[in-house]
Amino acid sequence: MGDEREGVMATDFFWSYTDEPHASRRRQILSQYPQIKELFGPDPLAFFKITAVVLLQLCTATLLHNAGWLKILAISYFFGSFLNHNLFLAIHELSHNLAFSTPVYNRWLGIFANLPIGVPMSVTFQKYHLEHHRFQGVDGIDMDIPTYTEAHLVSNVVTKSVWVVFQLFFYALRPLFLKPKPPGFWEFTNFAIQIALDAAMVYFWGWKSFAYLILSTFVGGGMHPMAGHFISEHYVFQPEQETYSYYGPLNLLTWHVGYHNEHHDFPRIPGSKLHKVKEIAPEYYEALDSYKSWSQVIYMYIMDRTVGPFSRMKRKVSNTKKSE
Structure with a gap:
C-alpha cells in the first residue's frame, strides 16, 4: 500500500495483482457444499417488508x-434514518433480483422502495452496483472506490469527519462525474415517479413533510450507525483482506448486508439466508477479520491516522476476471 508507515496515512491505494477473492472462494465452497445452491433465489417476504417500511x-x-424543525430533525435521525437506510439496502437487495424471479418486477x-428516499436512484444504483460485483476494485470501473481527489483532501480527523457526514453524496455523485451512463427508459421512469411523489408531498402536506424525507436520507447516510457499513465492507484495516463482514444486531434492520463476504461470494442468495452460508461453511469465514459494531468502525476510520480514503484495494483491469 503506497508508502504507508506506522502512524502515517498512505498516499496511494493498496494494489492487488491477483483476481478478487470471491469468485474462487465461491467455486471452492460450492464444490465442497453443493447444498448451498438451495439457498439461491428470491426472498418471498421482500415485497411485504418493503411495502410496510415505505x-x-x-x-x-x-x-x-406542522411539526417544529427541531422535532423533525430529531425524528429524522432517530427514526426516519433507520427506515430510509433500510430502503436503500432493500434497493441493494432488489438490484440482485432477490424479491422476484422476474427481473422487471424487481425494478x-x-x-417503489425509492419513494421515501426523496431522490431517484434505484435504477442507476443497480447499474453501478453490479459492476462493483463483477469488477471489484478494478481501477476506472468500480465506482465504489474514492477518487484520488477525495483521498488527498481527506487526510486528518477533521476532514475525515466531514467526509463521513457527507459520504452519501460522494457515494452517489462519484459515478455520475467519473463514469456517467446515458439514461434510458427506466431512469426516466424512476425520475418521473419520484418527482411526482415529491411534488405531491409538498402540494398536499407542505415542505416540512418533504424535508423530513430528505433529512432522513441525509442523516442516515452520514454519521450514523447504519452508515458504518459503507466503511466496514471494503475499507482495508488489514492489508491481506479487502472485504469484511459485520455480525451485529443491525443486520436485522439492513437486509443482513453485514454478511458482506458471504454476499460477495453468493450474490444470488437473499440477505435473510446469508447467515446459513456461514453456518454451512464456517471454516471459510471464521478466520477472516469481522466487526460487531458499525459505530466502532466509523470511530476507527476517523481516529486511526493510517486509515483514510486510500485504504481500499485496487487492481488493474488486465489483472482480473469478471466475478458473478
Missing part, C-alpha cells in the same frame, strides 16, 4: 407537516 415512512412524513419494486 408506507410507515410516508405516513410519518405526513404527520410531521418496479425498487422504484
Whole structure:
C-alpha cells in the first residue's frame, strides 16, 4: 500500500495483482457444499417488508407537516434514518433480483422502495452496483472506490469527519462525474415517479413533510450507525483482506448486508439466508477479520491516522476476471 508507515496515512491505494477473492472462494465452497445452491433465489417476504417500511415512512412524513424543525430533525435521525437506510439496502437487495424471479418486477419494486428516499436512484444504483460485483476494485470501473481527489483532501480527523457526514453524496455523485451512463427508459421512469411523489408531498402536506424525507436520507447516510457499513465492507484495516463482514444486531434492520463476504461470494442468495452460508461453511469465514459494531468502525476510520480514503484495494483491469 503506497508508502504507508506506522502512524502515517498512505498516499496511494493498496494494489492487488491477483483476481478478487470471491469468485474462487465461491467455486471452492460450492464444490465442497453443493447444498448451498438451495439457498439461491428470491426472498418471498421482500415485497411485504418493503411495502410496510415505505408506507410507515410516508405516513410519518405526513404527520410531521406542522411539526417544529427541531422535532423533525430529531425524528429524522432517530427514526426516519433507520427506515430510509433500510430502503436503500432493500434497493441493494432488489438490484440482485432477490424479491422476484422476474427481473422487471424487481425494478418496479425498487422504484417503489425509492419513494421515501426523496431522490431517484434505484435504477442507476443497480447499474453501478453490479459492476462493483463483477469488477471489484478494478481501477476506472468500480465506482465504489474514492477518487484520488477525495483521498488527498481527506487526510486528518477533521476532514475525515466531514467526509463521513457527507459520504452519501460522494457515494452517489462519484459515478455520475467519473463514469456517467446515458439514461434510458427506466431512469426516466424512476425520475418521473419520484418527482411526482415529491411534488405531491409538498402540494398536499407542505415542505416540512418533504424535508423530513430528505433529512432522513441525509442523516442516515452520514454519521450514523447504519452508515458504518459503507466503511466496514471494503475499507482495508488489514492489508491481506479487502472485504469484511459485520455480525451485529443491525443486520436485522439492513437486509443482513453485514454478511458482506458471504454476499460477495453468493450474490444470488437473499440477505435473510446469508447467515446459513456461514453456518454451512464456517471454516471459510471464521478466520477472516469481522466487526460487531458499525459505530466502532466509523470511530476507527476517523481516529486511526493510517486509515483514510486510500485504504481500499485496487487492481488493474488486465489483472482480473469478471466475478458473478
